[in-house]
Structure formats: structure tokens, C-alpha cells
Amino acid sequence: MRIKKNDTVKVIAGDSKGLEGKVLKVIPETGRVIVEKVKLIKRHTRQAGQGQQGGIIEKEAPVSVSNVILVCPKCNKPAKTAMAKLADGRKVRRCKKCNETLGDDD
Numbered sequence: 001m002r003i004k005k006n007d008t009v010k011v012i013a014g015d016s017k018g019l020e021g022k023v024l025k026v027i028p029e030t031g032r033v034i035v036e037k038v039k040l041i042k043r044h045t046r047q048a049g050q051g052q053q054g055g056i057i058e059k060e061a062p063v064s065v066s067n068v069i070l071v072c073p074k075c076n077k078p079a080k081t082a083m084a085k086l087a088d089g090r091k092v093r094r095c096k097k098c099n100e101t102l103g104d105d106d
């Protein structure tokens with residue numbers, strides 16, 4: 001996956017187009033990611049027990065990884081990334097604009 005947990009991404013297609021948020025979870029099996037405050041869906045919850053209120057909670061729904069683009073933490077802009085190989089053999093993602101290293105690739 002080219003997107004990782006804790007990456008900041010921008011949504012470039014779909015209902016949530018234009019929103020930015022932090023990746024909370026990556027689901028490689030379905031090629032989807034859960035992005036903080038993106039694609040919020042309302043869920044009705046039942047009262048679970050004493051002191052806990054039932055009601056409506058908002059929860060993020062997964063979005064396709066092809067609908068998001070990584071935002072470079074340094075340029076603060078959607079970044080095209082390239083793969084770079086470090087001296088110790090690790091492969092990392094690198095911002096094409098500022099050359100900032102954006103974490104390991106796997």
C-alpha cells in the first residue's frame with residue numbers, strides 16, 4: 001500500500017473530495033483506508049449499559065485508497081512520491097517536490 005497509518009491524505013475523488021485528514025487505519029485486503037473525519041456516517045447505537053447513553057455516533061467509513069493522495073508533511077501539499085533506497089537497503093517514499101522522506105515502503 002502506498003498509504004500508511006498516520007499519513008495525512010487529501011481526498012481527490014468521491015463524496016468527500018477536498019477533505020484532508022489523518023489515516024487512522026489501512027485495510028490492505030480491500031484497498032481502503034479510514035481517514036479521520038472523512039466520510040462520516042451516522043450510526044445508531046443502543047444503550048449498552050448503565051451510565052452509557054444510546055444514541056447516534058459518527059464514525060468514519062472506509063474510502064478507496066485510489067481516491068486519496070498523500071499530503072507531504074513538509075510542503076503541506078498533495079505530494080507525488082518516488083521510491084528511494086537508503087544506504088542500509090531500506091526502501092522509503094520520498095516527496096518529489098522537497099525530497100522529504102515519508103517513511104518506509106513495504
Ligand SMILES: [Zn+2]
Nearest residue numbers: 072075095098
Ligand atoms: Zn514535500
